[in-house]
Amino acid sequence: xxxxxxxxxxxxxxxxxxxxxxxxxxxxxxxxxxxxxxxxxxxxxxxxxxxxxxxxxxxxxxxxxxxxxxxxxxxxxxxxxxxxxxxxxxxxxxxxxxxxxxxxxxxxxxxxxxxxxxxxxxxxxxxxxxxxxxxxx
Amino acid sequence: xxxxxxxxxxxxxxxxxxxxxxxxxxxxxxxxxxxxxxxxxxxxxxxxxxxxxxxxxxxxxxxxxxxxxxxxxxxxxxxxxxxxxxxxxxxxxxxxxxxxxxxxxxxxxxxxxxxxxxxxxxxxxxxxxxxxxxxxx
Amino acid sequence: xxxxxxxxxxxxxxxxxxxxxxxxxxxxxxxxxxxxxxxxxxxxxxxxxxxxxxxxxxxxxxxxxxxxxxxxxxxxxxxxxxxxxxxxxxxxxxxxxxxxxxxxxxxxxxxxxxxxxxxxxxxxxxxxxxxxxxxxx
Amino acid sequence: xxxxxxxxxxxxxxxxxxxxxxxxxxxxxxxxxxxxxxxxxxxxxxxxxxxxxxxxxxxxxxxxxxxxxxxxxxxxxxxxxxxxxxxxxxxxxxxxxxxxxxxxxxxxxxxxxxxxxxxxxxxxxxxxxxxxxxxxx
DNA sequence: GTGGTCTAGACCACA
DNA sequence: GTGGTCTAGACCACG
Numbered sequence: 001x002x003x004x005x006x007x008x009x010x011x012x013x014x015x016x017x018x019x020x021x022x023x024x025x026x027x028x029x030x031x032x033x034x035x036x037x038x039x040x041x042x043x044x045x046x047x048x049x050x051x052x053x054x055x056x057x058x059x060x061x062x063x064x065x066x067x068x069x070x071x072x073x074x075x076x077x078x079x080x081x082x083x084x085x086x087x088x089x090x091x092x093x094x095x096x097x098x099x100x101x102x103x104x105x106x107x108x109x110x111x112x113x114x115x116x117x118x119x120x121x122x123x124x125x126x127x128x129x130x131x132x133x134x135x136x137x
Numbered sequence: 138x139x140x141x142x143x144x145x146x147x148x149x150x151x152x153x154x155x156x157x158x159x160x161x162x163x164x165x166x167x168x169x170x171x172x173x174x175x176x177x178x179x180x181x182x183x184x185x186x187x188x189x190x191x192x193x194x195x196x197x198x199x200x201x202x203x204x205x206x207x208x209x210x211x212x213x214x215x216x217x218x219x220x221x222x223x224x225x226x227x228x229x230x231x232x233x234x235x236x237x238x239x240x241x242x243x244x245x246x247x248x249x250x251x252x253x254x255x256x257x258x259x260x261x262x263x264x265x266x267x268x269x270x271x272x273x274x
Numbered sequence: 275x276x277x278x279x280x281x282x283x284x285x286x287x288x289x290x291x292x293x294x295x296x297x298x299x300x301x302x303x304x305x306x307x308x309x310x311x312x313x314x315x316x317x318x319x320x321x322x323x324x325x326x327x328x329x330x331x332x333x334x335x336x337x338x339x340x341x342x343x344x345x346x347x348x349x350x351x352x353x354x355x356x357x358x359x360x361x362x363x364x365x366x367x368x369x370x371x372x373x374x375x376x377x378x379x380x381x382x383x384x385x386x387x388x389x390x391x392x393x394x395x396x397x398x399x400x401x402x403x404x405x406x407x408x409x410x411x
Numbered sequence: 412x413x414x415x416x417x418x419x420x421x422x423x424x425x426x427x428x429x430x431x432x433x434x435x436x437x438x439x440x441x442x443x444x445x446x447x448x449x450x451x452x453x454x455x456x457x458x459x460x461x462x463x464x465x466x467x468x469x470x471x472x473x474x475x476x477x478x479x480x481x482x483x484x485x486x487x488x489x490x491x492x493x494x495x496x497x498x499x500x501x502x503x504x505x506x507x508x509x510x511x512x513x514x515x516x517x518x519x520x521x522x523x524x525x526x527x528x529x530x531x532x533x534x535x536x537x538x539x540x541x542x543x544x545x546x547x548x
Numbered sequence: 549g550t551g552g553t554c555t556a557g558a559c560c561a562c563a
Numbered sequence: 564g565t566g567g568t569c570t571a572g573a574c575c576a577c578g
Contacts, residue, residue: 012553019234026237038565049555054566062336065241070418070563071459073565083242092252094235097156098228099256100163104202105220109257113250115229119236120246144344149577185345186578286568293508300511312550323570328551339515344578347550357516366526368509371430372502373530374437378476379494383531387524389503393510394520423562460563 001029003046013048017056022065025076026123036066036074138166140183150185154193159202162213163260173203173211275303277320287322291330296339299350300397310340310348412440414457424459428467433476436487437534447477447485 001024005016024030036042039057043050057074060066064081066074081087102112138161142153161167173194174182180190194211197203201218205211218224239249275298279290298304310316313331317324331348334340338355340348355361376386412435416427435441447468448456454464468485471477475492479485492498513523 014553019237022234022241023237026240040565051556052554055553057566067419068566070420070424070565072418080241080243083244087242088252091235091239092256095232095252096256096260097159098231099253100156100160100260102228103163103257103260104159104217105224106217107220109254112253112257115225115232116236116249116253117246119229119233120240120249123233123237123240144346145341146344150344151577189578192577288568293511296508296515297511300514314550325571326569329568331551342551344550354515354517357518361516362526365509365513366530369506369526370530370534371433372505373527374430374434374534376502377437377531377534378433378491379498380491381494383528386527386531389499389506390510390523390527391520393503393507394514394523397507397511397514425562463563466562 003042005046005048014052014056014059017046017053018060021056021060023123025065025080028124030076032076032078032080034076035072036076038073140179142183142185151189151193151196154185154190155197158193158197160260162202162217165261167213169213169215169217171213172209173213175210277316279320279322288326288330288333291320291327292334295330295334297397299339299354302398304350306350306352306354308350309346310350312347414453416457416459425463425466425470428459428464429471432467432471434534436476436491439535441487443487443489443491445487446483447487449484 003017003020005013005020007013009016011019021030021036030036036057037045039050039053043053057066057068061068064079065077067077069075099112140154140157142150142157144150146153148156158167158173167173173179176187176190176194180187194203194205198205201216202214203211204214236249277291277294279287279294281287283290295304295310304310310331311319313324313327317327331340331342335342338353339351341351343349373386414428414431416424416431418424420427422430432441432447441447447453450461450464450468454461468477468479472479475490476488477485478488510523
């Protein structure tokens with residue numbers, strides 16, 4: 001899996017890294033039980049400090065996305081963190097200001113939903129798509 | 138208009154303040170041409186630092202939400218910042234990781250759209266009623 | 275409050291620090307809302323690196339013992355982390371091997387309970403004691 | 412005797428292994444003079460590294476739980492390590508932070524004692540039943 | 549001055 | 564070779 005980081009971005013590197021991995025999981029590129037590269041190798045691969053990778057891994061572990069396995073190293077967790085009420089609340093809080101801004105700029109509900117649809121597809125399509133009976137386009 | 142700040146939150150105060158004002162505009166509580174309190178009075182009202190309010194106001198001005206006149210003070214801009222491509226791109230980038238996380242936790246497109254609908258209503262209702270049949274002013 | 279660390283100990287410094295603070299809270303020495311020293315000052319006070327203190331603070335925050343307040347800095351949380359089932363399970367898992375070892379060495383239930391009683395008193399006595407009607411010794 | 416290891420756990424494998432064996436002894440499943448599997452066979456049985464088993468055995472020997480003979484192999488010691496003052500001190504140090512945390516979370520002395528009682532029974536029951544009135548099998 | 553982030557180099561426990 | 568811990572020095576955002 002390819003990791004893309006923007007070192008100039010305002011969002012911290014460890015955070016971008018977390019997002020990339022979470023997207024990888026959502027996309028089905030990273031499957032439960034699969035091993036992630038070691039802290040050191042990933043760090044040198046993408047040219048950042050190993051502590052930065054470490055921080056990302058630790059936060060992902062803490063949120064339940066990955067586990068540190070004594071033998072296999074870092075692996076994707078078999079069970080993903082649940083859809084708790086707390087999470088939904090937090091999610092709403094995070095999206096709310098974005099919605100408000102969009103409305104100010106003239107977007108309506110349909111346009112926002114459309115963006116969501118686009119993103120969901122964009123995340124789900126590349127790999128995970130079940131093309132058993134159904135061709136892509 | 139009431140400003141609610143969470144001093145424990147991870148989002149910086151100036152940022153929360155900006156969001157609250159933008160929500161106020163989206164909600165129709167703050168109307169174009171309307172005056173905002175001065176930096177000093179707002180700062181003392183909500184008990185935060187002058188610089189913090191200043192920073193929020195400056196960023197809002199820079200984004201086109203407000204105007205700062207020497208005489209008239211701070212007023213809501215008549216024309217809101219537009220729905221530029223750049224904005225939509227940035228918006229997508231901000232929402233993308235949230236969508237990915239939601240998918241990992243088992244949400245589907247419908248549930249996400251539902252949250253958007255809820256938020257859009259929540260922003261529009263209190264004052265500026267959806268008015269399919271009912272004009273506002 | 276006095277912090278005692280054993281730099282030679284096997285238990286990591288950040289962990290000892292956490293324990294000391296938790297004991298301070300249990301003892302009533304550190305009260306909800308009270309501010310803790312800044313990362314830097316505490317670090318220099320006890321002669322360790324600021325990152326070590328930072329780690330301890332972050333873990334305490336994550337467990338719900340403290341909060342990072344935008345204005346007041348680091349403060350003891352008003353509501354302590356709850357007595358969840360998960361916690362009790364984890365607690366049992368932690369104590370179990372200690373109990374087993376004690377039994378091998380010839381301790382019985384009463385002796386173990388006695389140790390618990392001693393520790394509970396030891397934690398609760400020094401400061402928090404309600405000496406409204408009752409003198410200490 | 413069945414050994415259960417959690418490779419995701421934070422406690423090192425050798426340590427878990429030691430605990431399991433000590434619990435086996437406390438429970439009466441492993442009796443003085445009884446032989447333990449060889450390093451090699453145990454390691455391959457539970458699928459871990461030779462060195463790990465070795466480390467566990469060596470530490471157990473060092474603490475006085477087992478003896479390692481060139482010929483007879485590994486056997487449970489006839490006399491268990493004693494209830495030294497040093498041990499009790501160490502035990503208190505280990506339990507103290509757990510007690511403090513429990514108190515913060517709202518536990519009282521009785522609840523803690525109850526956990527101890529539960530654990531003592533849990534360790535003693537399966538095989539070696541307290542059998543004041545009731546024989547196990 | 550505060551915490552947050554990033555980097556770097558080093559040692560150790562573990563397997 | 565792995566992750567965990569500690570140290571150190573530096574920059575930045577925040578208030």
